[in-house]
Amino acid sequence: MFAYIVRRLIAVIVMLLVVTLVTFGIFFAIPKLTGADPAALYVGKQADPATIEGIRQKLGLGEPILVQFWDFVTGIFAGRDYTGGGTTVRCDAPCFGYSFRNEQPIWPVLQDRLPVTLSLAAGACVLWLLGGVTTGIVSALKRGSVWDRAAMTIALSGVSLPIYFTGLLSLAIFSYGLGWVNGEYVEFAVDPAAWFGGLILPWVTLAFLYAAMYARLTRATMLEILGEDYIRTARAKGLREPVVIGKHAMRSTMTPILTILGMDLGALVGGAILTETTFNLPGLGQAAVKAISDRDLPLILGVTLIAAAAVVVANLVVDLLYAVIDPRVRLS
Amino acid sequence: MTAPLHDTSAAETAAVDVAAGVPAKAIEGRSPWRIAWIRLKRDKVALSGGVVVLLLILVAIFAPLIVSVFGHPPNEFHEETIDPLFSTPKGDWGGISGDFLFGVEPGNGRDVFSRVVYGARISLLVAFLSAVVAVVVGTVVGIVAGYFGGWVDAVISRVMDLLLAFPQLLFIIALVSVVPNSLWGMSGSGVRMAVLIVVIGFFGWPYVGRIVRGQTLSLREREYVEAARSLGAGQLYILFRELLPNLVAPITVYATLMIPTNVLTEAALSFLGAGVKPPTASWGQMLSKAVSTYESDPMFMIIPGLAIFITVLAFNLFGDGVRDALDPKGSR
Numbered sequence: 001m002f003a004y005i006v007r008r009l010i011a012v013i014v015m016l017l018v019v020t021l022v023t024f025g026i027f028f029a030i031p032k033l034t035g036a037d038p039a040a041l042y043v044g045k046q047a048d049p050a051t052i053e054g055i056r057q058k059l060g061l062g063e064p065i066l067v068q069f070w071d072f073v074t075g076i077f078a079g080r081d082y083t084g085g086g087t088t089v090r091c092d093a094p095c096f097g098y099s100f101r102n103e104q105p106i107w108p109v110l111q112d113r114l115p116v117t118l119s120l121a122a123g124a125c126v127l128w129l130l131g132g133v134t135t136g137i138v139s140a141l142k143r144g145s146v147w148d149r150a151a152m153t154i155a156l157s158g159v160s161l162p163i164y165f166t167g168l169l170s171l172a173i174f175s176y177g178l179g180w181v182n183g184e185y186v187e188f189a190v191d192p193a194a195w196f197g198g199l200i201l202p203w204v205t206l207a208f209l210y211a212a213m214y215a216r217l218t219r220a221t222m223l224e225i226l227g228e229d230y231i232r233t234a235r236a237k238g239l240r241e242p243v244v245i246g247k248h249a250m251r252s253t254m255t256p257i258l259t260i261l262g263m264d265l266g267a268l269v270g271g272a273i274l275t276e277t278t279f280n281l282p283g284l285g286q287a288a289v290k291a292i293s294d295r296d297l298p299l300i301l302g303v304t305l306i307a308a309a310a311v312v313v314a315n316l317v318v319d320l321l322y323a324v325i326d327p328r329v330r331l332s
Numbered sequence: 333m334t335a336p337l338h339d340t341s342a343a344e345t346a347a348v349d350v351a352a353g354v355p356a357k358a359i360e361g362r363s364p365w366r367i368a369w370i371r372l373k374r375d376k377v378a379l380s381g382g383v384v385v386l387l388l389i390l391v392a393i394f395a396p397l398i399v400s401v402f403g404h405p406p407n408e409f410h411e412e413t414i415d416p417l418f419s420t421p422k423g424d425w426g427g428i429s430g431d432f433l434f435g436v437e438p439g440n441g442r443d444v445f446s447r448v449v450y451g452a453r454i455s456l457l458v459a460f461l462s463a464v465v466a467v468v469v470g471t472v473v474g475i476v477a478g479y480f481g482g483w484v485d486a487v488i489s490r491v492m493d494l495l496l497a498f499p500q501l502l503f504i505i506a507l508v509s510v511v512p513n514s515l516w517g518m519s520g521s522g523v524r525m526a527v528l529i530v531v532i533g534f535f536g537w538p539y540v541g542r543i544v545r546g547q548t549l550s551l552r553e554r555e556y557v558e559a560a561r562s563l564g565a566g567q568l569y570i571l572f573r574e575l576l577p578n579l580v581a582p583i584t585v586y587a588t589l590m591i592p593t594n595v596l597t598e599a600a601l602s603f604l605g606a607g608v609k610p611p612t613a614s615w616g617q618m619l620s621k622a623v624s625t626y627e628s629d630p631m632f633m634i635i636p637g638l639a640i641f642i643t644v645l646a647f648n649l650f651g652d653g654v655r656d657a658l659d660p661k662g663s664r
Contacts, residue, residue: 018494026507156652160644162596164603164619165637168626176627263496273501274600278623288502289604292509300506307499315497 001323008319012312017073019308020301024069027297055100058082058089072097096305097298106302109287114306116185117283119195120202120275121268125261127207128214133257135211136218141245143223151215158212167205167278174201185281202279206272210264217260221253228252254325262318266311364581364658371657378653384646392452403446407611420628434635437618438625444632447613448639454607454614455643458528459594465533467587470540475571475579477541478548489545492538500535501600507531508606524608532597540586547579585655592647599640615640 055061059082060068071080079093091098096106135155139148174180181201186194225231226249234244273285280286284303291299362370372378391398399406421436434444477488511527551557552575560574601607602616610617615636622633 015494015497019497022494022498023503027510156648157641157645160592160641160648162599162603162616162619162637162640162644164600164616164623165633165640168619168622168633169637172626172630172633267499269499273505273604277604285502289505292505293605295509300502304499304502304506307502308497311497311499 005320008316012316015312016305016309020072020305021069023301023304024072025065027301054087058100096302099296099298101294101296101299106298109299110284110302110306113282113284113287114269115187116281117269117272117276117285119188119199120206120272120281120283121265123199123203124206124210124268125265127203128210129261131207132211132214133218135215137222137245137250137253139215139219140222140226148219152219155212155215158208159216161209163205163209163274164278166208167202167275170201170205171279199281202275202281205279206275214257214260218253218257221256222249225249225252251325255322258318258321258325262314263311266314267307269307269310368581368654368657372653375653375656378650378656381646381649381651381653384642385650388452388643388646389456391449392456395449395453398449399443399446403449404443406443406446406450406613409440409442420625421631435631437621438629438632444618444635447618448615448635450613451615451618451636451639452643454525454602454612455595455598455640458525458532458598459591461529462532462536462594462598463587463590465529466536466590467540467583469533470537471544471576471579471583473537474541474544475548475575478545479552479567479571479575481549485545488541492541495535495538498535501597501604504528504531504535504597504601505604505606508601528598528601528607532594536590536594539590540583543582543586544579547582548575551575551578581658585651585658588647588651588654592644592651595640595644595647 060071063071074080075091075093075095075097077093079095080091082089082091082098089098091105092107094107096110098105099109135151139151142148181197184194185198188195231244231249234248235241239248269284272281272283273289275281276283276285277289284306288300288303290296291303372382420438434448436442437444437447473488477485508524508527508531511523557570557574560570565574598607599614599616599619602614603620604616605620607616608614618636619633619640622629622636626633
């Protein structure tokens with residue numbers, strides 16, 4: 001078990017290094033292919049040649065890509081100084097880069113934005129698990145009933161609706177039309193009630209989309225498992241139906257759901273872009289979209305890295321949880 | 333399906349076995365595709381999805397014709413239809429009338445009907461072609477990984493894991509934003525579309541690759557592969573003439589279910605401003621404009637939203653039907 005975790009952790013680190021290198025490489029290679037000056041991309045449009053030259057020296061853009069990559073990675077652990085054009089900018093560890101557009105290090109921006117995205121993801125996750133899994137189980141148990149057909153129709157519609165449409169629709173109805181909620185994000189520490197009020201629409205909208213997917217998945221898995229021999233055995237030995245479903249069937253139903261949950265939660269850290277844009281939440285996704293329109297490459301790199309880390313770590317946690325949930329899985 | 337698809341002899345033998353007990357009825361050999369088609373014809377829901385898909389394709393192909401009969405040119409301003417004070421359309425329901433079937437765009441009075449019809453072109457073209465890219469790359473890479481195994485498989489599998497760990501949406505926007513306006517002799521929306529197709533396809537292939545690899549792993553141990561090998565068939569022959577035909581069913585299912593996902597991705601990218609460039613019409617772009625106008629003119633949000641919804645739902649219903657029809661475990 002311990003050896004397994006160590007091996008997986010090493011794999012995680014290698015994976016993150018490769019993600020960084022690839023992201024780096026793309027922003028390094030594309031300006032080259034297209035003949036643009038990468039240094040000019042890092043500063044505003046009206047920058048004079050001296051400023052651009054300063055940036056080139058600060059970032060070591062003249063160096064080979066591996067040298068630049070090494071500087072970036074060591075900066076994460078040791079911090080780094082950007083020197084060039086007669087000035088030096090200090091970026092403390094953990095240094096995830098420095099935005100020359102906004103003249104600030106990236107890490108504090110990420111620290112600012114991450115709680116918003118996590119609040120969004122966590123709240124929505126609770127809702128969609130409760131809603132989706134329950135709906136899926138009930139549908140599987142009452143297969144072919146009116147409930148089942150209605151639930152599955154709604155679920156299929158749910159997975160076909162883009163979130164920026166349902167989001168705008170719910171804003172139009174509940175915020176603008178009925179005035180029940182006002183969609184301003186407030187930090188939890190400042191005012192928990194306002195935090196809740198500001199997030200409830202994004203939670204419900206995001207959860208609806210995922211609940212639809214989870215209901216479909218849970219129903220399909222449950223139906224498959226109810227046909228297994230061990231369920232028949234459990235029934236044959238006289239176990240009551242709630243025990244058969246709740247203890248025996250649920251345990252194996254959870255395995256695929258957990259897999260998807262890990263992937264989805266990890267992906268949400270970088271993938272809540274649409275929700276955050278629609279509801280104007282100041283999270284990581286919104287920061288990324290803004291960074292992209294500002295061409296703030298260091299910030300894009302920072303968000304990409306955090307998002308990739310979330311995916312990889314979530315997958316690791318899921319793999320470890322398998323052993324707890326599914327007795328058939330042995331880690332080795 | 334153990335029999336290669338171009339060879340119906342196995343299905344015929346099975347039919348003979350069954351028919352042996354039943355006296356003298358015409359024996360009909362049915363290929364797996366024929367069986368699937370018969371099942372699909374019985375599935376009314378899937379068929380209606382298929383009909384809608386067909387209609388949408390026709391709309392996309394004949395967009396100029398449809399618009400010249402029922403609408404106004406998509407980029408023609410009709411400022412006389414706009415209330416000069418609020419810049420909202422005159423009349424109820426976003427200015428819907430016999431002249432403007434879906435109303436007009438707030439601000440400039442462009443015909444929403446024409447823009448939705450032209451938007452279908454972008455949406456379907458990008459979705460189809462990126463699915464083609466993903467399926468071709470995913471199939472070739474997956475089949476090679478599954479068949480050869482060893483280090484080839486190890487490398488390919490790691491690359492797929494890596495791509496799946498990438499925050500895709502974020503990355504696609506970043507990539508699109510650094511690609512210049514003219515490339516490979518194309519300019520304007522042509523470049524954007526080509527980039528969208530390549531990039532969406534590029535992030536889609538690992539999903540196909542994983543499935544194909546898994547299937548190939550089990551298929552390569554089958555007797556018919558061994559038989560082909562013992563007859564002196566070359567690697568390429570085995571890969572593409574023996575294995576590939578048996579992979580067509582899962583690949584078809586995945587491809588049909590991938591198209592709606594790609595429609596959503598294209599719309600999401602356009603919504604975030606990384607899709608085709610204005611004034612080329614696309615559904616996501618219309619919704620993105622609706623973010624600032626939905627309070628005064630909700631119709632302008634609802635129509636492109638419904639267009640996306642109907643398209644994705646139709647493809648999902650059809651895809652689910654195709655999956656059930658091609659499922660070898662399903663009832664005939």
